[in-house]
Amino acid sequence: MEPDRKTAKCALEEAERLNPGGWADHSRYVAMACENIALHCKSLCSERAYILGLLHDIGRYAGVSSEKHLIDGYYYCMEKGWEKAAQICITHAFMIQDIETSIGVFDMEEKDYQFMKNFIAHAEYDDYDRLVQLCDALALPTGFCLLEKRFVDVTVRYGVHHATVERWKKILEIKAYFENEIGCSIYELLPGVVENSFK
Numbered sequence: 001m002e003p004d005r006k007t008a009k010c011a012l013e014e015a016e017r018l019n020p021g022g023w024a025d026h027s028r029y030v031a032m033a034c035e036n037i038a039l040h041c042k043s044l045c046s047e048r049a050y051i052l053g054l055l056h057d058i059g060r061y062a063g064v065s066s067e068k069h070l071i072d073g074y075y076y077c078m079e080k081g082w083e084k085a086a087q088i089c090i091t092h093a094f095m096i097q098d099i100e101t102s103i104g105v106f107d108m109e110e111k112d113y114q115f116m117k118n119f120i121a122h123a124e125y126d127d128y129d130r131l132v133q134l135c136d137a138l139a140l141p142t143g144f145c146l147l148e149k150r151f152v153d154v155t156v157r158y159g160v161h162h163a164t165v166e167r168w169k170k171i172l173e174i175k176a177y178f179e180n181e182i183g184c185s186i187y188e189l190l191p192g193v194v195e196n197s198f199k
């Protein structure tokens with residue numbers, strides 16, 4: 001079971017105190033996007049979507065890191081019994097179920113790397129995993145943004161990775177999947193996306 005909204009918000013605030021940064025506001029926008037999209041999906045609970053979005057980067061409580069934040073978040077949530085949130089702490093970075101497709105650095109212990117590799121290969125993704133993957137790519141710490149702008153921004157900062165195009169294609173596929181579910185453009189459900197994308 002996941003925590004309720006209030007508990008999840010408190011957990012994020014506490015984590016933000018431990019490691020202040022734009023990641024916390026990014027998480028709040030991811031949560032809002034998840035909630036807004038889920039509200040229009042028959043099969044999803046918007047409250048659950050909000051909470052899972054809010055907690056996806058909670059592993060950043062442990063300090064500034066690259067892919068280590070994924071495993072830190074997993075352990076953090078598992079300790080509290082938040083199993084699905086723990087899963088998403090890892091899966092949100094792997095829209096393709098292969099650890100080699102990550103664009104980050106594996107700055108964790110070898111045993112944690114092996115655990116994640118196995119976890120990603122065997123995880124069963126559902127629409128909550130896919131929703132957080134999509135919304136993670138839509139949200140900056142300052143608001144929502146056109147996916148394609150985010151793609152270029154990330155690639156300019158981190159360089160082209162062998163899986164870059166494959167990752168873009170997967171996210172666009174997930175976007176199309178949810179747009180089919182909700183019957184409109186996802187951007188219609190993201191307040192401020194136009195202003196944010198063009199400034």
Ligand SMILES: [Fe+2]
Nearest residue numbers: 026056057136
């Ligand atoms: Fe994120």
